[in-house]
Every structure is written in structure tokens, then in C-alpha cells.
Amino acid sequence: MTTMPLEKRIVFLTGKGGVGKSTVAAALGLVATRRGKRTIVCEVAQQERMSSVFHTEGVGYHETEIADDLYAFSIDPQRALEEYLQLQIKIKPIYDLMFKNRIFTYFAAATPGLRELVTIGKVWELAQLDRRVKRGAKYDLVIVDAPATGHGIGILRTPKTFSDIARVGPIKRQADAIYDFITDSDLTSVCAVAWPEEMPVNETLDLRRNLHEELGLDLDRVFMNGLYPELFSDDEAATVRERLEHDEAANGAGSVVLRAALRAALSEHRRATAQREQLQRLRAESGEDVVELPFLFRAQVDMEAVAELADVIEDRV
Amino acid sequence: MDVGDLLEDKQICICAGSGGVGKTTTSAAIAMGMAARGLKVAVLTIDPAKRLANSLGLPELGNEERMIEPERFAAHGIEMKGELWAMMLDAKRTFDDLVERHAPDEEARDRILQNRIYKEISNAMAGSQEYMAMEKLYELHQEARYDLLVLDTPPTRHALDFIDAPERMSRFIEGRSLQFFLKPGRLGMRVVGRSGGVLFSALKRITGIDLLQDLSEFFQSFGDMAQGFSERAQRVKELLGQRGTTFLLVTAPQREAIDEGVFFWRRLKEARLPFGGVVVNKVHRDFVAMNGAVAGTDSPEDDLIAELERFLDGDGDLAATVYENFERYQALAARDRENLARLTERLDDDCIVCVPYLDEDVHDIEGLAQVNAYLFGSATERREILEKSGV
Numbered sequence: 205m206t207t208m209p210l211e212k213r214i215v216f217l218t219g220k221g222g223v224g225k226s227t228v229a230a231a232l233g234l235v236a237t238r239r240g241k242r243t244i245v246c247e248v249a250q251q252e253r254m255s256s257v258f259h260t261e262g263v264g265y266h267e268t269e270i271a272d273d274l275y276a277f278s279i280d281p282q283r284a285l286e287e288y289l290q291l292q293i294k295i296k297p298i299y300d301l302m303f304k305n306r307i308f309t310y311f312a313a314a315t316p317g318l319r320e321l322v323t324i325g326k327v328w329e330l331a332q333l334d335r336r337v338k339r340g341a342k343y344d345l346v347i348v349d350a351p352a353t354g355h356g357i358g359i360l361r362t363p364k365t366f367s368d369i370a371r372v373g374p375i376k377r378q379a380d381a382i383y384d385f386i387t388d389s390d391l392t393s394v395c396a397v398a399w400p401e402e403m404p405v406n407e408t409l410d411l412r413r414n415l416h417e418e419l420g421l422d423l424d425r426v427f428m429n430g431l432y433p434e435l436f437s438d439d440e441a442a443t444v445r446e447r448l449e450h451d452e453a454a455n456g457a458g459s460v461v462l463r464a465a466l467r468a469a470l471s472e473h474r475r476a477t478a479q480r481e482q483l484q485r486l487r488a489e490s491g492e493d494v495v496e497l498p499f500l501f502r503a504q505v506d507m508e509a510v511a512e513l514a515d516v517i518e519d520r521v
Numbered sequence: 522m523d524v525g526d527l528l529e530d531k532q533i534c535i536c537a538g539s540g541g542v543g544k545t546t547t548s549a550a551i552a553m554g555m556a557a558r559g560l561k562v563a564v565l566t567i568d569p570a571k572r573l574a575n576s577l578g579l580p581e582l583g584n585e586e587r588m589i590e591p592e593r594f595a596a597h598g599i600e601m602k603g604e605l606w607a608m609m610l611d612a613k614r615t616f617d618d619l620v621e622r623h624a625p626d627e628e629a630r631d632r633i634l635q636n637r638i639y640k641e642i643s644n645a646m647a648g649s650q651e652y653m654a655m656e657k658l659y660e661l662h663q664e665a666r667y668d669l670l671v672l673d674t675p676p677t678r679h680a681l682d683f684i685d686a687p688e689r690m691s692r693f694i695e696g697r698s699l700q701f702f703l704k705p706g707r708l709g710m711r712v713v714g715r716s717g718g719v720l721f722s723a724l725k726r727i728t729g730i731d732l733l734q735d736l737s738e739f740f741q742s743f744g745d746m747a748q749g750f751s752e753r754a755q756r757v758k759e760l761l762g763q764r765g766t767t768f769l770l771v772t773a774p775q776r777e778a779i780d781e782g783v784f785f786w787r788r789l790k791e792a793r794l795p796f797g798g799v800v801v802n803k804v805h806r807d808f809v810a811m812n813g814a815v816a817g818t819d820s821p822e823d824d825l826i827a828e829l830e831r832f833l834d835g836d837g838d839l840a841a842t843v844y845e846n847f848e849r850y851q852a853l854a855a856r857d858r859e860n861l862a863r864l865t866e867r868l869d870d871d872c873i874v875c876v877p878y879l880d881e882d883v884h885d886i887e888g889l890a891q892v893n894a895y896l897f898g899s900a901t902e903r904r905e906i907l908e909k910s911g912v
Contacts, residue, residue, distance in 0.1 A: 220540065220541060222539070222541015222773075223541065293723060352540060399541075436839075443833060462829060462832065465825065465829060466843065468850040478880070478881050501849040504856075
């Protein structure tokens with residue numbers, strides 16, 4: 205039997221902007237803690253979305269407890285790089301020299317993929333039971349709220365690229381270790397979040413292909429977020445349409461609110477239908493385990509909303 | 522106010538916004554609308570949905586603008602008085618072209634194009650896509666072949682990242698800080714000073730990569746071009762601030778997107794860049810307010826359910842479901858209204874155009890025309906369309 209995503213050590217979540225990645229990451233985190241796992245949700249690229257979901261101050265580059273057994277962390281590549289080099293260069297004057305010079309910023313920017321490497325390196329470090337960082341606590345699970353699709357796969361690819369460029373040295377060894385870890389499907393789960401519209405589905409399918417071709421990885425789960433419920437059958441929608449049109453044509457007795465309610469029903473039917481087409485397309489073209497998530501009819505994404513999603517995905521992850 | 526008024530006398534319209542808010546669609550719709558009014562318009566887009574690109578006949582589109590055949594619009598009953606041109610931005614290609622144009626000779630050009638650091642920068646470095654979008658915009662503006670240029674900006678985390686891109690990029694290319702460490706020698710650059718030597722050897726030891734060669738080559742090759750680059754970046758910056766340019770923020774009615782919109786507006790003002798207005802996409806329709814009534818006052822809950830049941834041949838279950846759905850829709854509309862109020866608190870009401878959440882995705886000319894009905898229609902026209910649509 206294959207390992208369920210949350211039974212692994214890293215869950216890497218990617219997807220197009222605006223599809224609700226952070227919310228899904230939070231819901232996964234919640235499910236994991238319900239199972240008694242000490243979990244950390246990492247944001248990449250300083251979005252501080254977790255803080256807004258959990259109504260905490262910006263978490264920043266600190267492992268911050270936001271709920272029982274649930275931690276949040278925001279990976280700043282610059283800080284990760286400094287931390288990494290501090291571990292490598294034990295001679296303080298050299299370390300100071302590097303960071304007191306602006307040249308170093310240029311280097312970080314110019315070295316191919318260095319920012320991505322230290323980012324995925326930090327994720328890997330958090331997932332180690334033997335933490336490198338002094339006094340670092342152990343986590344059972346690391347959930348990564350990764351950048352939008354293109355950049356997300358870039359981060360996964362980096363260790364391999366580095367391992368190829370650097371033939372020797374500590375980075376080569378570490379890049380290999382990270383690569384082995386993230387490509388081991390018993391240890392790392394790569395998942396995508398999609399939205400039932402044309403573009404996000406296309407991106408998910410592209411992601412799947414690229415992951416497979418470039419890294420030999422398969423998507424563990426695709427979370428299809430934002431699905432409207434199918435409240436009306438085609439027949440019911442037809443009835444509603446017929447009554448509404450009839451009433452309007454005859455300038456009938458229907459009140460303004462009544463007509464509005466009927467219109468809303470037709471709108472829901474159309475949207476739900478269009479979304480199911482995208483869902484079918486995703487299912488047909490991708491063999492992944494698609495997990496359906498409902499559209500949240502809520503004013504704001506808060507803890508309650510996250511808990512609602514957690515209930516839905518609980519058995520699937 | 523409509524987008525047409527907003528863009529009167531403008532030569533450049535920059536559509537900015539965070540990912541997933543429909544920036545590409547909005548840019549295309551605006552360009553199409555202005556072209557229909559008689560202008561020669563070019564839209565510079567990043568990554569349109571395949572179906573949209575297909576419907577515009579653009580699948581094979583490259584880094585050059587191409588005119589979209591007027592027949593495509595005629596087929597949808599749209600009279601194209603002007604011309605609509607479109608191109609898909611290819612950051613790497615634009616960068617390569619730029620190098621080609623500035624390089625003194627073929628050898629220098631090839632050396633740069635093959636350089637590892639150049640490859641990284643032109644491909645992936647944060648900011649290069651934004652910089653190249655600006656570059657292309659500047660180039661087209663210089664050529665003055667269009668009445669209006671519409672730029673669909675790259676999907677950045679923050680709507681503003683691209684504003685600083687030209688300056689950031691040219692600062693990097695100049696590599697002023699590195700010049701303290703690197704001095705030109707006969708065989709490329711050499712490291713000067715004790716600290717420089719320590720630094721480079723420490724880096725080499727850790728990374729296992731000898732970047733010195735690449736770096737020295739890169740900065741040496743760019744040495745002659747750096748001046749040109751920074752002058753150009755300066756001119757691009759001036760272009761962004763001129764009277765003929767306007768920034769449109771594209772956003773969505775969710776709280777986060779709205780807050781980012783306000784932030785964007787403030788930053789633009791600080792940077793003294795011309796803010797044109799906000800397009801709020803996917804606004805949930807207020808079905809009741811739209812019809813001139815206020816929710817709840819016309820028909821109390823039970824009355825409405827009873828009326829629904831009567832209308833639907835006594836099908837109580839269906840009536841209940843219609844009611845339940847209506848309540849949800851009204852809740853979403855109320856949420857959007859509340860979030861929009863946050864926007865109007867700070868911004869002039871007059872510069873906000875809302876596009877309703879349409880029942881289907883916009884991925885063809887028909888859809889763009891629908892969006893345009895809102896972007897370019899008067900308040901009364903918009904209402905009329907709303908009343909007719911959805912059924």
C-alpha cells in the first residue's frame with residue numbers, strides 16, 4: 205500500500221496564484237495535528253498568509269506556534285543563506301566579511317539557483333529529525349506552501365541542477381541528500397492545488413507533465429478547490445428557466461426577489477456545470493488522485509473555514 | 522466613468538495586479554475595446570489561456586506583435602474600427618535581442634549569451650521578466666507605430682514589484698559593488714584585495730563552483746553595455762511617469778486583493794506614477810439590489826419560499842434549494858459590497874469599474890465582448906446588460 209501524504213515527512217504544495225494554496229496548506233496542517241503530528245507549515249516568498257488565517261502577527265523567520273502542535277514559518281532566502289553559511293563557515297571573521305559586504309548580495313543573486321537551493325535546503329533541514337540548527341525542535345511533518353507553479357517546480361529541480369554543476373564540495377553532498385529526500389515518494393509528497401477553470405487546470409496538467417519528465421515525480425494528490433455544489437439537476441434548471449421566462453414575458457406576478465432567486469439558481473447551475481467539465485478534464489488527462497474541495501460560501505477565510513476543509517480532506521490524505 | 526474615458530489621450534495603459542485576478546483577460550478586453558473605437562492598439566501579454574489565444578488566432582504568436590484579423594471580430598458582431606495587435610512577451614528573447622543590439626561584435630555577443638550568469642539572469646532572476654516587459658514597452662513606444670499600448674504585467678506576488686525592476690536590474694548589471702573586488706587584467710578580471718581573495722575562495726570551497734570566471738566574463742562583457750543599460754532604465758522610468766501613461770489596477774473583491782489594491786494605489790502615489798483606476802473583476806452580483814429592491818424588505822423569508830413553491834408547481838424541495846442557494850449568493854454579494862466599501866473609503870468612487878462574476882469563464886472573443894460591456898458601458902448600460910444576462 206502506498207503511503208498517505210500526511211504520513212510522509214514533507215508535503216510540497218504548489219499551484220497557480222489565487223487558487224487557495226495557503227488555505228489548503230492550513231487545512232492539511234490541521235488534519236496532521238488532529239493525528240497527533242507536530243507539524244510546521246512553511247511559506248515561501250514572504251507572503252505571511254498563514255498569519256492572516258490564524259490571526260497572528262507576521263510569523264517571519266521564526267518557528268511560531270499558531271495552534272496546538274501547529275507551527276508556521278516563513279522562509280526568507282536571504283536569511284536561509286546566512287544561516288546555511290554560518291553552519292558551513294565556522295570562522296567568524298570570514299563569515300562577517302561576507303555579510304558586511306554588499307558584494308555578497310550580488311553573489312546570492314548571481315549564483316544560479318542559490319536562492320532556490322537554500323530555500324528547499326531549509327525545508328529539508330526542518331524535516332530532519334536531527335536538526336542542524338541549534339535547539340531546533342523536531343517536526344513530524346513539514347508542509348510547504350510553495351510559490352506558483354513555474355517557480356515551484358524550479359525549487360524542486362534546483363538540488364539536481366546544483367549537484368550537476370558542483371562536482372565536489374559540501375554543497376554537492378547536501379544537494380544530493382536533498383534530492384534523494386524529495387524524490388523518495390515515501391518521504392516527500394508533491395501535491396497541486398487547482399481551481400475549476402481553464403487556466404488553473406491547464407497549469408496543473410503542465411505541472412504534472414514537467415514533474416514527470418524532469419524529475420520522474422508523480423503528483424500525489426490534486427486538490428480541486430472551489431467547487432460549487434450541484435444543487436440543481438438539468439431538469440430542475442430547465443423548470444426554473446421556463447417559469448422565469450414565462451413570468452417575465454407575461455409580465456407576471458413574480459416579485460422582484462422571486463425573480464432574483466430564480467436567476468441565482470440558474471447561475472449556480474451554469475457555474476456548477478462548467479466547473480464539472482473542468483473537473484472531468486482534469487480527471488481524464490491526469491491519473492492522479494483528485495480530491496474535491498467545496499467552494500466556501502464565507503466572508504473570510506478563517507479558522508472555521510480551514511476546519512471545514514480539513515473535515516472534507518481528512519480521509520483522503 | 523468608463524475605461525474609454527479613462528484612456529482618452531493615453532498612449533500607454535499598464536494593467537497591474539496580483540496573480541489570479543484576471544489581468545490577462547482584462548488587458549485583452551481593454552485593448553479590444555479601444556481598437557473597436559478606432560485606435561491602433563497593441564496588447565503585450567504574458568501567458569494567455571490557450572483557448573483565449575486560440576480564439577484570437579494567436580497560438581503561434583512569438584515575441585513580435587501580430588495583427589488579429591478583423592474578420593474574427595466581425596464573426597461576433599463587433600465592428601473593428603481600428604486595429605488590434607497582440608504579442609506574447611518572451612523575457613529571454615527580449616533580453617537576447619537587447620544584448621544583440623548593444624554588443625560591439627559577434628564574439629562579444631556569443632560570449633554573453635553563453636555565460637552562465639547571463640543565462641541565469643535572463644531566464645530566472647527575479648525581476649528580469651518585469652524588466653523585459655518594460656523594455657519591450659519602451660521599444661514599441663519609441664517606434665510610435667501604435668496609438669495605444671496595453672501592457673499585461675507579469676504575475677508578481679505584489680502588484681508593484683515590477684515598478685522598481687528596471688532600476689534594480691540596471692544596478693545589478695552595472696555591478697558597481699563588484700568593481701571594488703575585480704579589476705580588469707590581461708586575462709580577464711582578477712580579484713584584488715585580501716578580503717576579495719578570501720571571499721572568493723571561501724565561496725568556491727562551499728559551493729564547489731568557480732564563479733569567478735563567469736562573473737569576470739559577465740561584467741567585462743557588459744562593461745561597455747552597462748552605460749547603455751542604465752540610461753535606458755532611466756528613460757523607461759521617465760516613460761512610466763509621463764502624462765500619456767496610466768496604471769490600472771486589476772483586482773478581485775476578496776479582502777486580501779482589495780487591501781493589496783489600496784496598498785498599490787498608495788505606492789503609486791508615493792512614486793508619483795499616474796494612477797488611472799481600478800477594475801474589480803468577478804464581483805458577485807447583487808441580484809436584488811440590481812433590480813432596484815433591497816434584500817429582505819420585499820418579501821420575508823417564508824413569503825419567498827411560499828412564492829417559490831407556488832411558482833415551481835408546489836415542488837417544496839426545489840423551492841427550498843432555490844432559496845438556500847439565493848441566500849448564499851446574497852451573502853457573497855454582501856461580502857463583496859463590504860470589501861468594495863473598503864476601497865471606496867480611500868479611493869474616488871469614480872475610478873472604480875466592476876465586472877460581475879460571469880457564469881462562465883472568459884476565454885473567447887464573445888467573453889471579451891461581454892467583459893467590455895461592463896468596462897466601456899455607462900452605469901445605465903451596465904445595469905441593463907445585467908438584467909438581461911444570466912438567464
